[in-house]
Amino acid sequence: MRRVPGRRNYPTCCGPTEPRKNSNGRNPIQAYIWHLSAIPTEVGVTSIRREAFHDKSNNQQLRVNLDCLDEVRDRASDRIAEYQKKMTEYYNRRVRLRRLHVGDLVLRKVTTATRNSTQGKLGPTWEGPYRVTHYSRQGSYHLETLDGKALPRPWNIEHLKKYHQKV
Known part of the structure; x- marks a missing residue:
C-alpha cells in the first residue's frame, strides 16, 4: 500500500486513492473550501430588500x-x-343510486374467499342467481338461493348486480 500525505490511503486493489469528484469537477473538500472563499453578492452589491x-x-x-x-x-x-x-x-x-326490491333476482360477485381455487383466473366472476329477501339499510341486502336457503350474511350493493332472465 502506498502512503500519500493528505489523502485517504486505500489499498490500490480496493478503491480510489482520492475522493470522488462532484458534477462541478471538485471533490467535496475542494468544493467546501471554494464555498468559504467566495464573496457573497450582498457584500459588493446591496439589494433593494436589504436597503x-x-x-x-x-x-x-x-x-x-x-x-x-x-x-x-x-x-x-x-x-x-x-x-x-x-x-x-x-x-x-x-352518483347514480341503484336500488333492488324484495324478490329481485341478482348475481353475486365471486370473492377470493368464495372462489374455487381449481378454476384459476378463468373462473366465473359472478355467481347466482339469488333472490333478494330483505333490505336492512341503504345498500345492504339479505339473499337466498332459488331453493329458499338463506345466505348467512347481508351483501352490499357493490357486490351485486341485477340478473336479467333470457326470454
Whole structure:
C-alpha cells in the first residue's frame, strides 16, 4: 500500500486513492473550501430588500401579522369548507343510486374467499342467481338461493348486480 500525505490511503486493489469528484469537477473538500472563499453578492452589491429593511418597522409589521393570524386562519377554513361543499355537490350530481326490491333476482360477485381455487383466473366472476329477501339499510341486502336457503350474511350493493332472465 502506498502512503500519500493528505489523502485517504486505500489499498490500490480496493478503491480510489482520492475522493470522488462532484458534477462541478471538485471533490467535496475542494468544493467546501471554494464555498468559504467566495464573496457573497450582498457584500459588493446591496439589494433593494436589504436597503429597505428597517428593524423597528419590521418588528411592528410582525406584530400586526400575528394579530391578524386568527382572521387568516378563519378565511382559510372558510375556503376549505366551500371547496369541500362544491366537491360534495359535484360527486352527488354524478352518483347514480341503484336500488333492488324484495324478490329481485341478482348475481353475486365471486370473492377470493368464495372462489374455487381449481378454476384459476378463468373462473366465473359472478355467481347466482339469488333472490333478494330483505333490505336492512341503504345498500345492504339479505339473499337466498332459488331453493329458499338463506345466505348467512347481508351483501352490499357493490357486490351485486341485477340478473336479467333470457326470454
